[in-house]
Amino acid sequence: MRDCAFAIPGDHRQKTGGFIYERRLLEELAKTGRQVRHIVLPAEAAAVDQSRTIRQQVDQILQARPADEPLILDGLVFGAMPTEALAQLSCPVVAMLHHPMGLEHGLSPTQSRRLLAQETANLAKAAHIVVTSDHTRQTYIQLGADPERITTALPGYDGSRDLPRLDTGPRILSVGLLAQRKGHDVLIRALGQLKDLDWTAQIVGKTHDPSVAAELASLIDGLGLVGRISLAGELSDAALSDAYRSARIFALATRYEGYGMALAEALCHGLPIVTCATGAVPDTVGDAALLAPVDDAEAFATQLRTLLTSREARHDLGLRSRQLGRTLPRWADTASVMGGVLDALQSRP
Known part of the structure; x- marks a missing residue:
């Protein structure tokens, strides 16, 4: 069972889909007995346009990771990182991607093109890519990701199912x-x-x-x-x-x-x-x-x-x-998929 680090920007307890996914994945990976180091990056590391200071901080933190320890990298950070900075990391990177940054609503056409081009180039620098749906998997394959290096890990849900309804009207x-x-x-x-x-x-x-x-x-x-x-x-x-x-x-x-x-x-x-x-x-x-x-x-x-x-x-x-x-996975199932990805990296030369 291979240990790893998980780099997440800002407060991972935020209640948005992406942060909930990463927080629960972090917790469930640790429950399996795997040593998981939570790397807290500046919140600005996920920004579309990073300052030079933030880029330097992120580079310094990530370049310090040991070469033999896989790094799960938040998708926003992965998409925002310059390709040359990603290429300088000695550790194997597992990109945790939810959807391409360049397809986010509200971007200018120039920003969208730049981010899509950068994320497309970054895909080749990842040892493996994990996505949250088969649709997103196909999206990244169309952007140039190697189908052999991309895995789907659906989000989990651990709450009770089929609870009785509370009658409060329509x-x-x-x-x-x-x-x-x-x-x-x-x-x-x-x-x-x-x-x-x-x-x-x-x-x-x-x-x-x-x-x-x-x-x-x-x-x-x-x-x-x-x-x-x-x-x-x-x-x-x-x-x-x-x-x-x-x-x-x-x-x-x-x-x-x-x-x-x-x-x-x-x-x-x-x-x-x-x-x-x-x-x-x-x-x-x-x-x-x-x-x-x-x-x-x-x-x-x-x-x-x-x-x-x-x-x-x-x-x-x-x-x-x-x-x-009733058929949807629980978070332990999601972590099991990610754990399989991490352990498969161990056997690679």
Whole structure:
């Protein structure tokens, strides 16, 4: 069983999909008896445009790693690192990738091209690549990754499954960062077309971009939905579990997901889902969701109306959701896949 280091930028206890994945992977790898060194990098190491000072700090920390100890490297840091700096590391690097940085929403065309070119060049410098979905695996293969050096380790979920519902009426739940990519603006516009129906909605997620948060609050007010849609911010694990249990429908109008951990959690809670046909989403939700095109509030509203007005449709989709949720891995399974990757590196010359 091979020891390793895991380099993560900033506070790994943040409640976003990527940080939850890395924190739980770090914890589960350690539970197996493997020595896992947590390397805390500056939070700015994940920035699209790093300062020279931050680049020097990151280089100094990572170049100090022993040559015989694999380094699991956070995907944002991996994508942001200059290729020449990555090439100077003597230790084998396992890149932990969620989706290409250059495909993130909100980037300028110049930034997108630069980041995609850099990450494509960086792929050749990784001893192995671990991704969170088969869709993301194919995305990186198209960017030039060697199919023999890329492995999928689906996110886990350790919470209880098939818990009894909490009856709070027709509540719609959405979970995701207040960021452009999550499409909460589309959800709000869709709900604005459903004022004739009985529902309340809760959007759970920390503020990633203050301008997006302000835009969402303004949109809720402008559409006359204050009191019907709440921006709940970040919740504790217990409160989030209660939010899933008290929801009747899960809705995420996302513009792109490399996997969709909130969608998977909705499956584990047996919720019927409305979301968008983008990225890995169709693979993640299977036949347990109604899908709408990206950025189409009218189509999203139509799918929501179906579930809000048809008990049969909700029951059928909820049954499929529960069945799929039972098949999803736990975090120990995710760590087992990563452990296999680390141990296979040991046998290489």
